[in-house]
Amino acid sequence: MKPAAFEYIIPESLDHLLQIKAEHGDEAKPLAGGQSLIPAMNFRMARPSLLVDLNRLPELAWLHVKDGELQVGTMTRMAELQHNPTVAAHVPLIAETVPHIAHPQIRNRGSVGGNLAHADPASELPVVAVALGARFRAISASGERWIPAHEFFLGTFTTSLQPQEILLEVTFPTRQDRTGYAFAEVARRHGDYAMAGVVAVVSLNAQGQCDSAQLVYLNAGDSPTPAVTAAAMLIGNSGTPAAITAAAQHASMEEIAPYGNLHASTEFQRHLARHLTQQALKTAFERARAEFLPHP
Ligand SMILES: Cc1cc2nc3c(=O)[nH]c(=O)nc-3n(C[C@H](O)[C@H](O)[C@H](O)COP(=O)(O)OP(=O)(O)OC[C@H]3O[C@@H](n4cnc5c(N)ncnc54)[C@H](O)[C@@H]3O)c2cc1C
Numbered sequence: 001m002k003p004a005a006f007e008y009i010i011p012e013s014l015d016h017l018l019q020i021k022a023e024h025g026d027e028a029k030p031l032a033g034g035q036s037l038i039p040a041m042n043f044r045m046a047r048p049s050l051l052v053d054l055n056r057l058p059e060l061a062w063l064h065v066k067d068g069e070l071q072v073g074t075m076t077r078m079a080e081l082q083h084n085p086t087v088a089a090h091v092p093l094i095a096e097t098v099p100h101i102a103h104p105q106i107r108n109r110g111s112v113g114g115n116l117a118h119a120d121p122a123s124e125l126p127v128v129a130v131a132l133g134a135r136f137r138a139i140s141a142s143g144e145r146w147i148p149a150h151e152f153f154l155g156t157f158t159t160s161l162q163p164q165e166i167l168l169e170v171t172f173p174t175r176q177d178r179t180g181y182a183f184a185e186v187a188r189r190h191g192d193y194a195m196a197g198v199v200a201v202v203s204l205n206a207q208g209q210c211d212s213a214q215l216v217y218l219n220a221g222d223s224p225t226p227a228v229t230a231a232a233m234l235i236g237n238s239g240t241p242a243a244i245t246a247a248a249q250h251a252s253m254e255e256i257a258p259y260g261n262l263h264a265s266t267e268f269q270r271h272l273a274r275h276l277t278q279q280a281l282k283t284a285f286e287r288a289r290a291e292f293l294p295h296p
Pocket of ligand 1: 029030031032033034035036037038074100101102103106109110111112113114115116117118122123124125161165166167168191192193194
């Protein structure tokens with residue numbers, strides 16, 4: 001299939017890009033890596049009248065650590081997140097998760113901003129963003145604002161970005177002492193969208209008891225899905241098998257709402273979520289128990 005006719009423009013600067021968005025709103029679609037937008041256009045699921053190419057704006061592709069955050073420009077490629085040693089040192093959960101996103105060719109082109117703005121409930125990075133409490137910087141010709149990750153994803157392929165806004169930057173808190181992070185998913189083949197997946201984050205106090213926990217799921221609703229009650233069940237616990245099993249059971253049966261699809265029924269997705277939660281929590285507790293993590 002071929003896309004419907006569209007205009008194409010390379011903005012000369014960020015200001016120019018924002019002027020175009022101010023004038024055309026949602027009709028002007030940012031073209032990042034094109035790994036989702038171009039197939040959607042080819043299938044006529046998206047019919048923007050104007051594509052605004054972000055690939056020639058070097059000021060959109062950067063990353064660094066500052067003020068306890070990994071700060072990432074929207075056009076940073078996913079391959080960069082995967083291989084940059086700064087990311088692995090400061091936000092190891094990202095380095096662990098990104099290899100599960102699609103295939104190397106897609107990660108070479110696909111951008112962080114494009115992946116997040118696409119807001120696919122089966123995507124890995126949005127789940128990481130919600131679990132870590134990432135923040136999103138949206139910008140338009142009339143100003144900018146910061147959006148917490150849990151308010152960014154409104155539903156399937158829907159975010160809280162306004163028609164005149166683009167996503168400029170995302171920041172992830174860097175790793176904390178006595179905190180364990182883990183990601184687990186099951187896909188039919190490596191690189192496929194997963195049937196189920198979870199991020200677990202567990203922090204321990206000086207006595208080795210959990211004082212905060214996060215469990216967030218992909219493909220478990222129409223956006224990244226936290227299991228708040230299951231995570232709360234772990235507070236005060238040292239990560240015993242019984243506590244992990246109970247939390248996994250509660251999350252998978254009571255808190256997530258998978259839709260089922262061609263490859264996995266709802267029941268199977270819950271079954272996978274339960275096992276993945278046990279696996280991720282076990283790993284997260286083990287990692288959190290490691291004495292004060294060496295600082296990079
Ligand atoms: C075969 C295949 C397998 C895949 N498997 C996975 C997988 O397992 N997990 C996964 O997460 N993804 C997967 N993907 C999706 C891929 O990761 C996404 O295509 C990619 O993340 C989107 O990034 P992009 O830079 O290509 O965005 P684009 O395709 O260019 O854009 C996607 C959307 O975001 C908008 N957009 C882009 N940048 C901005 C911005 N700065 N501000 C506002 N809006 C913006 C675009 O207008 C468009 O609506 C797969 C894709 C393919 C083709």
